[in-house]
Structure formats: C-alpha cells, structure tokens
Amino acid sequence: xxxxxxxxxxxxxxxxxxxxxxxxxxxxxxxxxxxxxxxxxxxxxxxxxxxxxxxxxxxxxxxxxxxxxxxxxxxxxxxxxxxxxxxxxxxxxxxxxxxxxxxxxxxxxxxxxxxxxxxxxxxxxxxxxxxxxxxxxxxxxxxxxxxxxxxxxxxxxxxxxxxxxxxxxxxxxxxxxxxxxxxxxxxxxxxxxxxxxxxxxxxxxxxxxxxxxxxxxxxxxxxxxxxxxxxxxxxxxxxxxxxxxxxxxxxxxxxxxxxxxxxxxxxxxxxxxxxxxxxxxxxxxxxxxxxxxxxxxxxxxxxxxxxxxxxxxxxxxxxxxxxxxxxxxxxxxxxxxxxxxxxxxxxxxxxxxxxxxxxxxxxxxxxxxxxxxxxxxxxxxxxxxxxxxxxxxxxxxxxxxxxxxxxxxxxxxxxxxxxxxxxxxxxxxxxxxxxxxxxxxxxxxxxxxxxxxxxxxxxxxxxxxxxxxxxxxxxxxxx
Numbered sequence: 001x002x003x004x005x006x007x008x009x010x011x012x013x014x015x016x017x018x019x020x021x022x023x024x025x026x027x028x029x030x031x032x033x034x035x036x037x038x039x040x041x042x043x044x045x046x047x048x049x050x051x052x053x054x055x056x057x058x059x060x061x062x063x064x065x066x067x068x069x070x071x072x073x074x075x076x077x078x079x080x081x082x083x084x085x086x087x088x089x090x091x092x093x094x095x096x097x098x099x100x101x102x103x104x105x106x107x108x109x110x111x112x113x114x115x116x117x118x119x120x121x122x123x124x125x126x127x128x129x130x131x132x133x134x135x136x137x138x139x140x141x142x143x144x145x146x147x148x149x150x151x152x153x154x155x156x157x158x159x160x161x162x163x164x165x166x167x168x169x170x171x172x173x174x175x176x177x178x179x180x181x182x183x184x185x186x187x188x189x190x191x192x193x194x195x196x197x198x199x200x201x202x203x204x205x206x207x208x209x210x211x212x213x214x215x216x217x218x219x220x221x222x223x224x225x226x227x228x229x230x231x232x233x234x235x236x237x238x239x240x241x242x243x244x245x246x247x248x249x250x251x252x253x254x255x256x257x258x259x260x261x262x263x264x265x266x267x268x269x270x271x272x273x274x275x276x277x278x279x280x281x282x283x284x285x286x287x288x289x290x291x292x293x294x295x296x297x298x299x300x301x302x303x304x305x306x307x308x309x310x311x312x313x314x315x316x317x318x319x320x321x322x323x324x325x326x327x328x329x330x331x332x333x334x335x336x337x338x339x340x341x342x343x344x345x346x347x348x349x350x351x352x353x354x355x356x357x358x359x360x361x362x363x364x365x366x367x368x369x370x371x372x373x374x375x376x377x378x379x380x381x382x383x384x385x386x387x388x389x390x391x392x393x394x395x396x397x398x399x400x401x402x403x404x405x406x407x408x409x410x411x412x413x414x415x416x417x418x419x420x421x422x423x424x425x426x427x428x429x430x431x432x433x434x435x436x437x438x439x440x441x442x443x444x445x446x447x448x449x450x451x452x453x454x455x456x457x458x459x460x461x462x463x464x465x466x467x468x469x470x471x472x473x474x475x476x477x478x479x
Contacts, residue, residue: 056231126245147355175379178443213241266312286364385446
C-alpha cells in the first residue's frame with residue numbers, strides 16, 4: 001500500500017492560500033500568525049498607490065524588454081479593473097492575503113496567470129511598500145496644504161470684517177497692550193503658513209523614488225528607475241538601495257509637521273474657548289458648531305473647539321510612536337516598519353478632520369463689539385504707550401517705566417483708568433506732563449501710535465491684509 005506523501009516534504013504544497021514567499025516553507029502558516037501579522041485591515045487604503053506604482057513598474061519592464069508591450073498593456077488593464085472592484089466594494093480582503101500588495105498581485109495573477117506572476121520582476125515588497133507610502137503621503141501633503149490655505153482664508157476674511165476693532169492683547173493671560181482684532185487673527189495665518197512651508201519642505205524629501213532598490217541590494221536585471229520616477233512624478237531616485245527600502249524619515253517628518261500644525265490649532269481652540277466664555281464675552285461662536293448639555297438646559301458648549309484641542313494629543317502621540325519604532329532598527333527593512341502606517345494614517349486623518357471644521361467655524365464666528373468696548377480701557381492697556389511717549393521726550397526707558405508704574409499704582413488705588421487721572425495727579429509723578437502726553441492715553445490711541453513694521457498699527461495691519469490677499473489669491477472683498 002503506497003504511503004501518503006510527507007506533508008513536510010519540499011514537494012508538498014502548503015495548505016490554505018498560496019503565499020508569494022512560500023516556496024521554501026514546509027508547513028502551512030498558522031492562522032494565528034496570519035491574524036497577528038496581517039496589515040491589509042489598514043494598509044488597504046494604499047490600493048490606489050500600489051496600483052499606480054505597479055502600472056508604472058510594468059511599463060518600465062516593457063521598455064527594458066523584461067515584459068512585452070502586450071503583457072504590460074494586459075497588466076495595466078487588469079490592474080485598473082482591480083482598482084474599480086476595490087472602489088466598488090466588490091473586492092474581498094482576507095487575513096490570509098496578508099497585505100494590500102499581495103492582494104492586488106494575487107488578483108492580477110488570478111486574471112492573467114503567468115503574465116500576472118511577472119509583475120514582481122525586479123522589485124520587492126520592501127521597495128514597493130516604501131513607494132506606496134511615499135505616494136500616499138505626497139497626496140496627503142497636497143490635500144492638507146490646501147485645507148490649511150482654506151483656514152488661512154477664513155481667518156483673513158474675519159480679519160477683513162473686523163479690521164477696525166480694538167481688543168485687549170494678553171501675555172500670561174493678563175491684559176497687556178491693545179491690538180487690532182485683525183492683527184491678532186492674522187497671527188494665526190502666520191503660524192499656519194509656517195506649517196505649510198514645512199509641508200512643502202517635507203514634500204521635497206518625500207518625493208524620492210525607492211522602487212527599484214529591491215529588498216536591499218538592488219537588482220541584476222536591466223531596469224530603468226528613471227522611467228518609473230518620471231511616470232509617478234517623483235523628483236529624484238533614491239541613491240542607496242540599503243537606505244531606500246527602509247527610510248522612514250519622511251514619515252517621521254510628516255508626523256512632526258502634522259503634530260505641530262495640530263498644536264497650533266489646539267492653541268487657537270484654547271484661546272477661542274476662553275474668549276467665548278461669559279467672563280470674557282469677546283466671541284459669539286456659531287451654534288451649529290456647539291452642543292448642549294443633557295442635564296443643564298442653558299448650556300451652549302464649545303465642543304468642536306475642545307475636540308480640536310483634544311485631538312492634537314493624537315498627532316503628538318503618533319510622532320512619538322514613530323520615533324520609538326525606529327530608534328532600535330538596524331539597516332535595511334525590518335517587519336517593525338509595518339507599524340508605521342497606522343500612525344501616519346491616523347495623523348493625516350486627524351488633521352484633515354480638524355481642518356474640515358476649522359475653516360467654517362472661523363468664518364461663522366463674530367466678535368461682540370459692545371462687550372469688548374465696555375471693558376477695553378480696563379487693565380491699563382495704554383501704560384506702555386505712555387512710557388514710550390516719555391521715552392520719545394528723552395526720558396531713559398527705566399525711568400519712564402518706573403514713572404508710569406507709579407501712575408498705574410495711583411490709578412489702581414482709585415479704581416480708574418490712566419486717562420481718568422487728573423493733570424494734577426499725573427504731574428505729581430511725571431515731570432513735564434502736558435496735553436500732548438495725554439494724547440498717548442486710551443487703548444485706541446495706543447494702537448494708532450504704533451509705527452514699527454509688523455506692528456498692530458492700522459496702516460501696518462492693512463499692509464498685512466493686502467499681503468495675505470495676494471499670497472492666498474483672495475479678492476479685495478475678502479471672499
């Protein structure tokens with residue numbers, strides 16, 4: 001009676017789905033291993049990038065004689081059909097299929113047979129996934145840059161509407177000097193512009209093609225990496241195959257840029273949460289971006305702003321996770337790098353979600369002019385203006401500082417503004433006091449007296465607004 005073949009013999013096929021790497025293995029993959037190691041549950045979002053890269057790779061192989069042109073055409077057509085199935089929800093994903101790359105390749109082979117099996121010529125999953133992730137990050141950078149520009153336009157529009165409004169400026173959350181509301185709003189445009197500049201710089205380092213590096217050493221086959229670079233719109237080709245497949249600096253850099261942008265958004269949210277309290281009363285938030293209380297009928301809560309502030313923690317945490325992930329890895333690819341994608345994806349998703357609500361919330365917010373005007377002269381916001389007027393008369397800065405400090409103490413004792421002190425009271429502490437110096441008092445006058453470039457002076461703020469209109473492509477009406 002013939003014996004059954006030894007299931008461990010090299011000629012015995014594995015049970016279950018065929019693995020792209022299974023030729024050397026004697027044993028079938030344990031289902032627990034498949035469930036533990038699969039990544040398709042999250043990396044399936046790279047499907048378009050994987051298909052784009054595979055089509056470019058196939059065209060290159062044909063140009064080098066490693067595929068025929070009809071074979072490359074058939075591969076490209078089949079990959080587009082697979083793309084359509086994925087978009088339509090007709091594509092089946094399984095843990096046994098491991099990742100998006102093997103899912104696409106298996107589907108291609110099922111359609112084309114041996115022609116499909118040729119697609120992996122002169123590439124590894126190592127350089128393939130690195131290429132896919134760079135394509136994905138590049139597209140995300142472009143979307144987030146556009147969304148940040150929308151937020152800048154929203155702040156610019158509000159600055160245009162409120163360009164004449166004077167509000168208290170704060171340091172240490174204490175009243176400091178008066179500023180135009182528009183000046184304070186445009187400060188956020190500056191912060192978000194730095195975020196956009198960092199995104200552009202990050203994009204330059206992301207836009208380098210690793211495909212063609214193979215697993216780590218390159219390939220002995222006659223490929224043309226520049227052909228793929230041009231097809232996929234990369235600016236450069238990675239110069240070292242060992243580094244190319246494992247480099248995740250671009251992912252860390254993107255995570256940092258997104259984390260810092262999230263921190264800026266969190267700072268803005270915190271400020272507007274404070275400004276919209278009854279105690280401050282500077283802002284009226286749009287009710288469509290607020291929620292109520294299930295027990296307190298009067299509550300109108302700034303939940304969107306609180307969530308913006310809270311979600312910044314995710315972006316910061318993702319950056320830390322990526323840095324810790326990389327810190328112990330040796331040269332070339334290691335499976336640990338599978339863990340990079342969820343962190344990058346979450347930072348992208350988080351920031352896009354925050355930006356999607358920020359622009360309309362800003363656009364619909366209004367300042368309470370009456371409430372601001374009623375309290376504007378509290379806090380002696382004009383003290384620095386008076387000090388600088390004395391300096392302009394020749395008084396040493398430290399002497400002027402001390403002199404105005406004594407006047408503030410006198411005003412505090414009476415519970416009045418500096419402008420409400422009599423000439424006699426001021427003259428007792430300030431030698432040479434006259435009507436011209438009194439012109440430095442009052443919050444609105446203090447704003448008007450500013451002269452330096454970049455200050456809150458009305459003319460300087462008008463220049464800022466005009467400059468942002470040009471940079472953001474906004475018409476004169478701020479629309």
